Amino acid sequence: MAEPAILQAAPPVAVLARDQAEWYKDAVIYQLHIKAFADSNDDGIGDFRGLTDKLDYVKDLGVNTIWLLPFYPSPLRDDGYDVADYREVNPSYGTRADFQHFVREAHRRELRVITELIVNHTSDQHPWFQAARRAPKGSPKRNFYVWSDDPQKYGGTRIIFTDTEKSNWAWDDVAQAFYWHRFFSHQPDLNFDNPQVRKAIFRVMRFWLDMGVDGFRLDAIPYLVEREGTNNENLPETHVLLKEFRALVDASYPNVLLLAEANQWPEDVREYFGDGDECQMAYHFPLMPRMYMAIAQEDRHPVTEIMQQTPEIPANCQWAIFLRNHDELTLEMVTSKERDYMYQMYASDPRARINIGIRRRLAPLLENDINRIKLMNSLLLSMPGSPIVYYGDEIGMGDNIYLGDRDGVRTPMQWRPERNGGFSRADPQRLYLQPIMDPIYGYESVNVEAQLREPSSLLHWTRRMLAVRKSFLSFGRGTLTFLKPGNRKILAYIREYADEVVLCVANLARTAQPVELDLAPFKGRVPVELMGRTPFPPIGDLPYLLTLAGHGFLWFRLATGADIPEWHDERLARDELPVVVLFDGWASLFRERVVPWRIALAEKGRAQLERDVLPGFVAGSRWYASKGNIVKRVALVDYVEWRQGGSAWLMAIASVETEHGEPQTYNLPLMLAWEADDERLRALLPSTVAKVRQQAKVGVMADVFADEAFCQAVVAAMRAGTEMKTSKGRLRFSATAAFAQLAGDAIDTLAVTPLAAQSSNTVVVLGERLFLKAYRRLQPGVNPEAEIGRYLTDVAGFANSVPVAGTIDYFADDGQVATLGLLQGFVENQGDGWTMTLNYLERFLEDMVATDAVPPAGGSPHGGYLALMGALGTRTAELHVALSRATADPAFAPVPITAADVTAWARRAHAEAVSTLDALQRAQPSLPERARHAAAAVQAARAQILANIDAQAAMRGGGARMRIHGDYHLGQVLVTQNDFVIADFEGEPARTLTERRDKQSPMKDVAGMLRSFDYAMYAALRRIDGEAADVQAGRRARGVAWLAETRAAYLASYDAVAIAGGLVASGAAQNLLALFLLEKVMYELTYELANRPDWVDIPLQGLLEMLQRSG
């Protein structure tokens, strides 16, 4: 069961605010029988105390309204709809005090309560009837009911219960007259033409409203008034009466819901809304059977047709929709042909039929097919209106068609696999009805306890669905627009409310179905699947293609600002590509490479390329670093034309001149492809720079990494050690000692696959063997990734880093060097540590709340994950040991950390802390709400933070200063079969190459990884945000526990290897780690303040926690 401890800890909500207008629009209603739900006194009949005990279950289900079936004193000949006393609680169910207590408890859980107002008729046991039959004819007391001496009166009226009743009139011996009854003969109809009846009924309403009830379901509302010559349904007088009721209620009890039960066609039901001055809600009866029909026929038509026939309703009104209820599945609102079809599909056993309908529960109707049950529920929850869930259907309860009337769907709720299904401790024979006991639906197999334990149960699924539905107002309030895809087995519709757009797609067929949706109005939006929050590729010009499993459904939020999936590669051409005219291949663009009479033409072409063509391409490329800074010119500063086979590639170094700031140097190799091969040109579209024409030939100029032959040629050039003279320098392709082993022999046949997910570099994979990474933004100096990679591969022989096979280096004549590309061994991996951790945490945190599972005693729930983190610690330490080996290479030889080093580091950390805290101070007013409190706490601790840093300055040195990873976090380690491979030795991108190559304490890497764990936890919590505060708090507590365990596991394995490797002297290391953690968190704070103020609370929390630990 739920978390009562947490719930009780929450501040008590007084009485639920009545002032929330239109609350019923966002309602999800849970319909239940008192007698069937829970029995507290073990008399075999459920009661209010039992229900009150189970309120947490109802609350946790995710509904927000409870609809109680009649609980009044009654002879129970029509399941309580024959009321014998309007103002009392049936003693079997408890007392009025019990009811009041229940309402209070429900309101405390933000659950509203709707009760039945059965005013069309009473029981013949009701004192009013007893008085009426004895009162003289024509007296007001007698006129409480409708009497006649002629059983032929109102002859045009149909009989509802055709199975049991022959006439709407019944003879009363005492009164010596016929009385009118639309329902059973023991339910005489009240006479609403009598003003005293109206007054009496209104007094009843006041009575229950004073008890705290939030709304009434008006039973059998079309039959209130009788007039000769009509069919006595939906009479205008009835509407006058309802308006009167509503006005009276509104006068003293605002926002009380009146829900009309009018089993009529939509156009007739529409009348019950009036002009928003009758009932706020009414059942949409015809929709229900049509949802069943749609999946039976595997065609969307029944649903789309009925929704098109559904009239608009006043703005303050809402439909109530349902799949099943306490009555039979009524087939009055379908044509006779459709009825036959429904009987055949859903009630082949005649015993399942009753009146004009089917007396079965949801699960048996759908043959207990979990996919169909889910599909039907998804339709219910996403169609316009407030859905009603019938008790027991959330766990897939069964029915008993061998019971009389509709009792088969009113059996006790199945709580546990024990006697009476945990509903009551009474002797089984005492129960008001036997619980279901068959092998499929019996309480031993279908019960709440089992389903709470099982994360994949229908109950958990329902909870998740309701949680998702709650986060989007569109479901309750949005407009409905059907899409009309060609595949008729697909029902697709858009729900829109304000800026929120939700797309629902359901496959009505048993088999998998494709669908192409016309989502043109939402072009550019990113569909985010609601259950898993997974972004789908953005909506483009083409119809949106989806594939759904049999009876599958998908809900999407069509988001405007969401991130598109990382792996998605936009394959649409840029709107209009410019055309560059060439006359002699690449040479046409260089004045020194053309014949004299074409110099002017070459200069013009070059200017066009540099000013009009390349800026658009560069600015639109993912690797362009200064997004938003307009590119004015892309000047080709150095180049060489590389011809091989039939291809001519231009290896170009470009200087990108932008509106603001210094020009930046980029690596911009290009290719030309001619139109001979259309397929190829299309494939090149994403990396196309411009169209080109040379005389009659047309083609494209594209980024060279799209060319398979080029990538292979690069590898071959590395093997050959090719050098090329450029116009102002030279290019050198070189291989490492590991090249032969990594690349193998068949270089020419390596298949080339571009990787789209990269941002600042361009990356292609060659035949699952090699990984060619082209740096785009060039910084002068030795690239640490190439340098460290070569060192680890060739010198240190460290197996758990990505091995380097070769490099492309550029040496300018003026002495500048730059690395243009790096060839690495391809590491078969399962994604990086960050994604893995985030997915793990998300799953863990969601599952924990969903199942309320208790972690296994004595062990950690994270066993497997912690073992992985242990491995990560080991690999980190091994990396540091490898980098700290004595060597003659001055770039790598470790040096001891001196006291002066420590002082310098502390001083730098101090300076950075001061500037960060100042920035925080300035940003304080604009911070998001949740960060403001933490920011204030950090400001208050300013002195302590600085003192902590300064305290480190006095520390001795110790340990080695050496080359380190430099930008170490979970995103830089690749998961490979329960081990890690360390990648990306580029260092912090914001620093210069010289700074990145500085020797540092290895503790800096460790600090980076520890902070990364912190970030992972908060990021995971954010991703699954949107639940109640108590759930969030519970998740957070579990997250913090995870964090502590993960850190401990990581550090323990790190220490073990590092100490054995003589890397750290543990005392000094501790202090350095603390210093670097502080420095790192300050860096993060600066970064978040500048870039993502919404994330500022993560480093702030980290900082506060550090202060706490340091005391």
Next chain:
Amino acid sequence: MTDEMQIMLEPIRASLHQVGEFLPRVMLAIAIVIVGWLLAKALRFACVRMLRAINFNIVTEKAGIDRFLQQGGGEMDTVGLLGVLVFWLVLLASVMVAFNTLDLAYVTQLVGRVVLFVPKIIVAVLILAFGAYFAHFVGAAVTSYCQSLDMEDAVMLGHVALYAIMAFVVLIALEQLGLGDIIRQTFLIIVAAIGLALALAFGIGGAKRAGEVLERWSHRPGDDARAPGEGPTLR
């Protein structure tokens, strides 16, 4: 001093006198050659720079002359060659002037004829360069035109055009060098022979084969291809 001595010394004196008179002229001649050499170097440098500045080297590169020159094993391209020619022209001119100062008329005349020949070489080189560029241009145009007609022998026809023009260019260059006559006559004989051979071949022996070749050349793509939409479609 005796008369004999006088007589014996007289020739020496006379020759010394002659030497005394001749030596400054020799010095002058040497000076002229040195200045000429310096001037020649400067002009070679200027000429090469100028030709490169106007991308003349690209013309010769495209014309294939540079490749031809470098096939011989040298490093020099056409622009370098022209530079060398200019260098020698100026140097030889200065040598000629120097000899003239020495009143060595015959040598001067001899050198003069060499000097006059150098510009002819320069002009011949220029003719070759532009002519070859033109030949390549026409050859490429013929090839791409024929390719656009999908003729199978497009490359071959391009080469025919290229080499035909090249032959005339070479003839003109040789003419320029004054070596024209015999080669021109030889060339004409060869052309006539080829013409006669072709006429005989077409007319008598290979009429059928020639017809086939012509048929192939005039063959257009799509002649026997089905018009789009006519053929059977699979649906």
